[in-house]
Amino acid sequence: MKIICASFQCESNSGAKLHPQKYDFEYAKGEDIFQKLVVKEIFEKAGYTAVPSVYAVALPSATVEQDVYFYYANQILDTVRQNSDAAGVYIFFHGSMEVDGIGSGELYLLKEIRKIVSKDCVISLTMDAHANITDELGTYANIVSGFKTVPHTDQVQAQIRAAEGLVRALKTGEKPCLYVQRVPFLLKNDTVLTGEEPLKSIIEETLELEKLDGVYAVNAFLGHCWIDAPNTSASTVVCARDCETAKKIAKEVANKLWATRGVYKFKIEADEPEVCVDLALAGQENRIFITDSGDNTTAGAEGERTEMLRLFLSKDLQKPVCVAGITNQELVEKFWECADGTKVHLDEFGVDAVVKAHGNILGWGKELIGRSLTFCVGNLDIVFTEKRSAFIEKRNFDEANVDLLGYRVVVVKLGYLFTELKPFADREIFALSQGASCVELKKLNLQRIVRPMYPLEDFQWDAFEN
Numbered sequence: 001m002k003i004i005c006a007s008f009q010c011e012s013n014s015g016a017k018l019h020p021q022k023y024d025f026e027y028a029k030g031e032d033i034f035q036k037l038v039v040k041e042i043f044e045k046a047g048y049t050a051v052p053s054v055y056a057v058a059l060p061s062a063t064v065e066q067d068v069y070f071y072y073a074n075q076i077l078d079t080v081r082q083n084s085d086a087a088g089v090y091i092f093f094h095g096s097m098e099v100d101g102i103g104s105g106e107l108y109l110l111k112e113i114r115k116i117v118s119k120d121c122v123i124s125l126t127m128d129a130h131a132n133i134t135d136e137l138g139t140y141a142n143i144v145s146g147f148k149t150v151p152h153t154d155q156v157q158a159q160i161r162a163a164e165g166l167v168r169a170l171k172t173g174e175k176p177c178l179y180v181q182r183v184p185f186l187l188k189n190d191t192v193l194t195g196e197e198p199l200k201s202i203i204e205e206t207l208e209l210e211k212l213d214g215v216y217a218v219n220a221f222l223g224h225c226w227i228d229a230p231n232t233s234a235s236t237v238v239c240a241r242d243c244e245t246a247k248k249i250a251k252e253v254a255n256k257l258w259a260t261r262g263v264y265k266f267k268i269e270a271d272e273p274e275v276c277v278d279l280a281l282a283g284q285e286n287r288i289f290i291t292d293s294g295d296n297t298t299a300g301a302e303g304e305r306t307e308m309l310r311l312f313l314s315k316d317l318q319k320p321v322c323v324a325g326i327t328n329q330e331l332v333e334k335f336w337e338c339a340d341g342t343k344v345h346l347d348e349f350g351v352d353a354v355v356k357a358h359g360n361i362l363g364w365g366k367e368l369i370g371r372s373l374t375f376c377v378g379n380l381d382i383v384f385t386e387k388r389s390a391f392i393e394k395r396n397f398d399e400a401n402v403d404l405l406g407y408r409v410v411v412v413k414l415g416y417l418f419t420e421l422k423p424f425a426d427r428e429i430f431a432l433s434q435g436a437s438c439v440e441l442k443k444l445n446l447q448r449i450v451r452p453m454y455p456l457e458d459f460q461w462d463a464f465e466n
C-alpha cells in the first residue's frame with residue numbers, strides 16, 4: 001500500500017515581473033525530500049510505503065511560466081504514473097501558484113493526477129493560510145489541512161494533520177468529502193495575524209470543530225490578494241465523512257469570517273511614504289525602521305523601486321540613514337571595480353556619491369547569491385544589490401559590510417519586520433508605498449477577480465444563500 005509524497009510551491013504575484021526560473025526552486029528528489037517533509041514516519045508507522053517524488057519550492061515571484069511549471073509538474077506526474085496503484089497521494093502546496101495560460105497550478109496538477117490514480121485513491125494536501133482556493137478543489141482532493149498561523153509557525157503541524165487525515169481515511173475506508181465555500185472578500189495580507197482578534201477566535205473554533213465525529217479538517221483560508229485571478233478570495237474548506245456536515249460547517253465558518261471583514265487594522269503605525277519619512281526624521285527614538293511594503297521582496301516584489309530613496313535624497317539629513325537592498329544589477333556592475341572611497345556620480349538620481357562598501361547578499365537559505373555595493377550621499381547610505389534580496393536580519397547588513405548599529409533610520413523592503421530585526425528597532429513604521437505588494441487593494445487594479453468583492457464593493461452576503 002503506497003502513498004506518493006511531493007511538494008510543489010510558489011506563491012505568485014501578478015504585479016511582479018520576475019518569473020521564477022527552474023533554478024529558483026529549492027529542489028530535492030527521491031528519499032531526500034523527506035529531509036524537507038515530515039510525513040514519511042506517519043505513513044510508515046501506519047504500515048504504508050511512502051513513495052517520494054519531488055520537492056520543488058520557490059520564493060514568492062511573478063506567475064510561473066509553463067515550461068518551468070511542467071518541468072516540475074511532469075516529474076510528479078511521472079511518479080504517479082509509475083505508482084498508479086497508490087492508495088494515497090500527499091502533496092504540500094502553497095495554494096496560490098498561478099501559471100500563465102493555465103490558472104491555478106495546484107488545480108491543474110490535481111486534475112492530471114486524478115486521471116491516473118484509482119477512484120478510491122485518497123488525496124490529502126497541506127496548504128499555506130494564504131492559499132486562493134478554487135471552487136473545484138473538492139472534485140479532485142479529499143483532505144486539505146491549511147496553516148492555522150500567520151506569521152506561519154505551524155508548517156510541521158499542518159503536514160502532520162494532513163498525513164494523519166490521509167491515514168485515517170485509508171484505515172476506515174472513508175472517502176472524505178471536501179467542501180469549498182468562497183468568501184467574497186480580500187484581506188490586506190499585512191493586517192491579518194492569527195494571534196490577534198478577530199481571527200484568533202475563528203482559528204480556535206476551527207480547532208474545536210475538527211474534534212467532531214466524522215470531521216477531518218476545518219480551514220479558514222485568507223487568500224492572497226496579489227494575484228489577479230478568478231480564484232482570488234478568502235474561503236473556508238471543510239473535509240468530513242459526509243458532505244452535508246462539511247457544507248454546513250463551511251458555511252457557518254464562512255459567515256463568521258465574512259463578519260470580520262471591516263475589523264482588520266495595521267498592528268503598527270502605517271502611513272503614506274512622505275509622512276513616514278517625516279515621522280522617522282523627527283522621531284527621537286534611537287533607531288527607527290521604515291518598511292517599504294509595496295516593494296516587499298519577501299512577497300514577490302522586485303525590490304527595485306526608489307520611491308523611498310528619492311524622498312530621503314530630497315531631505316537635509318541630520319542623522320545617519322540607510323536604505324537597504326535596492327535591486328539594481330546595472331549599477332552594481334558599473335561601479336564594482338571602484339575602490340571604497342571613490343567619488344562617483346549616480347546619474348539615475350542626479351547626485352554625487354562615494355563608494356562606501358563592497359559586500360555580499362544572502363539567499364533564502366543563507367547562501368551567498370551575489371554582490372552588494374553601498375554608496376554614501378552625505379548622511380545617507382544606499383545599499384544596491386545585483387539580485388533581488390531581503391534584508392530580514394542583522395546578518396544581511398553584516399554580509400553587505402554595512403554597520404546596522406550606526407544608523408538612526410533604516411529602510412527595508414518588507415511588510416512587517418521579521419522577528420530577527422525587531423530587537424534593533426525602537427520604532428517600526430509601515431510605509432503604504434506603491435509596487436507589486438502594495439497593500440492598498442484599490443490601487444491594485446484587479447481585473448479578473450470575482451465581483452462584487454469586499455472592500456472594492458460593500459454589500460450584503462450570506463454563505464447559506466450562496
Ligand SMILES: [Zn+2]
Pocket residue numbers: 128129130152
Ligand atoms: Zn502565507
